[in-house]
Amino acid sequence: MEFAAKRRKNHKNKSDRKRVRMKFGVVQFPGSNCDQDCIHVIRRVMGHEAFYLWHKDEDLQGADCVMVPGGFSYGDYLRCGAIARFAPMMTAVKKFAAAGGIVIGICNGFQILLEAGLLQGAMQRNRRLKFQCESVHLRVEHASGPFTCKAQEGQVLRIPIAHGEGNYFADTSTLSELNRNGQVAFRYCDGMGKTTDEANPNGSLENIAGITNRSGNVLGMMPHPERASESILGSEDGKVIFESIISWIMNHGTGRKESVVLSKG
Amino acid sequence: MKARIVVTPKKTVLDPQGKVVANAIQQLGMQCVSEARVGKYIELDISGENLELTRQKLDGICKDLLSNPVIEDYRLELEK
Secondary structure (H helix, E strand, O other): OHHHHHHHHHHHHHHHHHHOOOEEEEEEOOOEOOHHHHHHHHHHHOOOEEEEEEOOOOOOOOOOEEEEOOEOHHHHOOOOOOOHHHOHHHHHHHHHHHOOOEEEEEOHHHHHHHHOOOOOOEEEOOOOOOOEEEEEEEEEOOOOHHHHOOOOOOOEEEEEEEEOOOEEEOOHHHHHHHHHOOOEEEEEEOOOOOOOOOOOOOOOHHHEEEEEOOOOOEEEEOOOHHHOOEHHHOEOOOHHHHHHHHHHHHHHOOOHHHHHHHHHO | OEEEEEEEEOOOOOOHHHHHHHHHHHHOOOOOOOOOOOOEEEEEEOOOOOHHHHHHHHHHHHHHHHOOOOOEEEEEEEEO
């Protein structure tokens, strides 16, 4: 009897786990090249559901979280992300974000979210005018919200960057607004968590590596957590961001329902 | 009609490319050059006659697409 009860309990747990599988939609633009890495991490490492969202479509297919991946959308013509922001899928992503949906933009995805006005500021060429491809250290500024709730404040993550235009700029008033509202998610730092100029790979103002919007449901970051989520790749530090998103949605729900209502209207 | 649009980094924004270009010019013997700003030049061929309406529409395009108002200024010239 006891064994059977235990088995039933285990079975229940298993089906519970199955039921709470998150759905991650990964937007695909012509020139996206980190889309498959995102899908891989969500499916194989995190064990959740992931599918592509084609840039010409407008249906988020019930995604709980939208990922705008890295790459060179539209060949980075004109400015990084300048053309991608007009894609039909971005209209859906904007509605989703406005309804509180969780959106994460990585690298080129960050640039697209800036161009789309979902995040404040702009990207300039790296101060050394070079494409920087290296492992950097990031300091977690706040251990709260959808993207860092499973991290520790001040925790140092080692995650690679790979970009030519990651030099974050915002005017003085925007910058102080970001600081005041706790919208700076990550800063480049040294291994000890100090935000020195040497640890700043691209010249970003105040070593900013990632920011959120005012309500905290949209994150843009230049480093690639999807490239640092398995020990075989040299670092698992990026995983904490995906763990945070999953845990946050489990506890707080998602903006999905509201966005469905919005798109019907 | 022909439109000529020049997009340059804002004065308040540090232009790393411009800095390197200014340095190179100085190294070539023109120390009198104190600053360079590197931008973009866009030329458009446009059909139609209404100069004012085209200018209004192009202004919107310049703000939305051709320049990023956070870091760039633009200058629009339109002629028949």
